[in-house]
Amino acid sequence: MAFLYDNPIGDVGWVRQHEMGRLAIEKALGDKVKTKYVQVPTGADSERVMRSLAQSGTKLIYGVSFGYMNPMAKVAAQFPGTTFMNAQGFMTSKNMGVYSARVYEGFYMNGVIAGKMSKTGTVGYIASMPVPEVVQGVNAFMLGMRSVNPKATVKIVWLNTWYDPGREREAANALLSDGADVLTSVLSSPVAVQVAEERGAYAVAWQSDMSKYGPRAQLSCALLDWSNPYTQITKAVAAGTWKSSNDWLGVREGVIRMVGLSASLPSDVRQLVTHIESDMKSGSFKPFTGPIVDQDGKQRVAAGVSMSDDELRKIDWLVAGIQGRIPAN
Known part of the structure; x- marks a missing residue:
């Protein structure tokens, strides 16, 4: 699985909180998963990176910015065996879902x-x-x-x-x-x-x-705090129980x-x-x-x-x- 970041991780801020979520997955699932991140701007470059990841066998791709949505939708249509998740977007398909914060x-x-x-x-x-x-x-x-x-x-x-x-x-x-x-x-x-x-x-x-x-x-x-949503989504994908949805998460979900x-x-x-x-x-x-x-x-x-x-x-x-x-x- 891979995370796409549109800015440096830094020690605070939007990307940092998603990186904390990625690390939470590794802590929760251990050697059951292999995660990595790629820093790439939204747009044509991200479409190329997502396509390359899917071609190389990556099973789950998270794009943590709204700007990844359109290129992700294009690549998702070409790789039905890969699950794609976009943060803060609205476009979904059978193998592409959305997760947002209130x-x-x-x-x-x-x-x-x-x-x-x-x-x-x-x-x-x-x-x-x-x-x-x-x-x-x-x-x-x-x-x-x-x-x-x-x-x-x-x-x-x-x-x-x-x-x-x-x-x-x-x-x-x-x-x-x-x-x-x-x-x-x-x-x-x-x-x-x-x-x-x-x-x-x-x-x-x-x-x-x-x-x-x-x-x-x-x-x-x-x-x-994205730790729980990321862990639960990843578990569902790994178990084959994941279904596309558009989830808006807030205080109730601990996000x-x-x-x-x-x-x-x-x-x-x-x-x-x-x-x-x-x-x-x-x-x-x-x-x-x-x-x-x-x-x-x-x-x-x-x-x-x-x-x-x-x-x-x-x-x-x-x-x-x-x-x-x-x-x-």
Whole structure:
């Protein structure tokens, strides 16, 4: 089996968390599996690599980025005896499945913490690409903030990339200079936490615990833990029981959990987040439950109604309180 990574592994971030999942497979299954990873950009190069892997007898191929989806679908059609899995995509076939994380659940809880801890009521949000997954995240973050501070605002900067530490640092400093006192970033680096530490601000992290980069600054981390899904999928493929599906996994499945909570968090804030996480796990709380109003004052979700998964996957609007628009693709 093989993993395709579109960026270096690093010691934190998106690829690091998938690498931890690969290592969890090896630990759980031992010599029953042989795993490796290939770093390759999405696009034509990845199609060539996947085809070569399948031709050489690789039985299971994971592509950990949405960008692998289209080339993977082409190769999967040519190699029906190989199982293909794409992260965060939507295309499936008999031998190709999808696994995604409900990242918005973690962003909601981080938003609650930011809303409680911000003195200015303004958070700086560094966004990556204007895709539904990222729109879900910033909206959930804003909803979490306003659940505890109805006047809170989020100032958003879009970088249109998943990884660019230099531009991320510029954005972080600009947001703090513009009145934010808490930072969060969708990009796969610890830069926002580092800048917050340097400038005496707070930060909430996601993907990986980044507290070593900002021991005073980091308030929390919405961790992505792929260990169990990867192990279970691999076991099913090995046993011949795997069937294609499109699985959206979150707090309930243990893929998202809150870690790295700062000792500076008041006990009532800790208890509140623990309660929310428990309710998400039981399914009794869904962040996108109305009433929800967008930036232009239009009611998008009626009181007591929860957005469906199909609606969330197509979301293309921002909730009230966010300063900044979704850039055109």
